[in-house]
Amino acid sequence: MSKIAESDLIINPDGSVYHLNLLPEDIADTIITVGDPERVAEVSKHFDNVEVRKSKREFVTHTGYLNSKRISVVSTGIGTDNIDIVLNELDALVNIDFENRIVKDEIKQLEIIRLGTSGTIREDIPTGSILASTHGLGLDSLMNFYNRKLTGDELLLENNLNCYFEHDDLVPYITAANGKLLDKISAGFERGITVTAPGFYAPQGRNVRAKGSLPNLIDKLSKYSFEGHIITNLEMETAGIYALANVFGHKAVSINAIVANRLKFEFAKDPDAVIQKMITSVLERL
Ligand code: R1P
Numbered sequence: 645m646s647k648i649a650e651s652d653l654i655i656n657p658d659g660s661v662y663h664l665n666l667l668p669e670d671i672a673d674t675i676i677t678v679g680d681p682e683r684v685a686e687v688s689k690h691f692d693n694v695e696v697r698k699s700k701r702e703f704v705t706h707t708g709y710l711n712s713k714r715i716s717v718v719s720t721g722i723g724t725d726n727i728d729i730v731l732n733e734l735d736a737l738v739n740i741d742f743e744n745r746i747v748k749d750e751i752k753q754l755e756i757i758r759l760g761t762s763g764t765i766r767e768d769i770p771t772g773s774i775l776a777s778t779h780g781l782g783l784d785s786l787m788n789f790y791n792r793k794l795t796g797d798e799l800l801l802e803n804n805l806n807c808y809f810e811h812d813d814l815v816p817y818i819t820a821a822n823g824k825l826l827d828k829i830s831a832g833f834e835r836g837i838t839v840t841a842p843g844f845y846a847p848q849g850r851n852v853r854a855k856g857s858l859p860n861l862i863d864k865l866s867k868y869s870f871e872g873h874i875i876t877n878l879e880m881e882t883a884g885i886y887a888l889a890n891v892f893g894h895k896a897v898s899i900n901a902i903v904a905n906r907l908k909f910e911f912a913k914d915p916d917a918v919i920q921k922m923i924t925s926v927l928e929r930l
């Protein structure tokens with residue numbers, strides 16, 4: 645088995661992984677990811693105890709117990725460039741022998757649950773809703789750099805989407821949630837395909853002063869329909885999490901508090917209340 649180079653997997657002098665600043669024993673097999681570092685404590689305040697609190701840059705981690713289940717909450721910051729770091733380093737923490745720099749014989753499968761915020765593009769999904777992503781639709785370029793294996797269903801959907809967006813010069817990738825985790829966590833939540841954009845403004849169809857090159861993006865996304873699949877919302881991490889979880893063989897699901905309705909030009913009056921509702925609803929189901 646070939647050794648992983650010191651420059652490929654950087655381990656800090658204390659034995660922790662480069663960006664997350666975590667030791668292998670610091671993380672649980674169930675990982676909640678949040679974008680906002682301040683949301684980590686909003687999740688862990690519900691734990692019976694917190695045994696690990698570590699941070700570096702935007703990556704804050706709390707690990708503790710909730711009803712005898714060990715759970716870690718890790719903030720990712722914004723965007724799929726950060727997801728590349730978080731998913732690779734979480735996988736390394738469980739599946740690489742840091743001492744010998746080799747892949748372990750027994751590969752562990754993590755359960756990854758994103759608790760994020762998002763804007764909907766559906767008339768009938770009000771702000772204040774909680775939404776589970778059946779798929780991530782990536783408009784970013786992260787997955788140009790990884791070998792992926794798609795299921796037949798993913799391939800069909802991805803080909804259809806690539807045709808749909810051909811004239812806009814977009815080549816989206818599609819990637820599915822773990823079906824069992826989706827069913828376990830998402831009863832009663834809205835469901836749909838979540839667009840993961842490489843930005844918040846023009847890449848999500850927003851116009852402030854700089855005008856976007858795709859003025860009809862929201863309209864086009866909201867009109868998409870294929871074999872019962874519709875696009876419901878936009879944010880900036882889900883597709884990267886699903887795609888890399890599938891590459892590594894981890895299970896992932898993304899749940900989002902809907903804080904904006906882009907078709908109605910509305911923003912939630914109390915976004916924190918929606919986020920709290922999402923956190924408590926999901927923790928009850930773990
Ligand atoms: C943009 O405001 C950020 O909010 C959403 C987007 O995905 C992006 O990260 O998620 P989080 O609230 O989890 O950060």
Ligand code: URA
Pocket residue numbers: 761762763764844848878879880903904
């Ligand atoms: N996060 C996003 O990325 N987009 C929204 O509209 C709301 C939250």
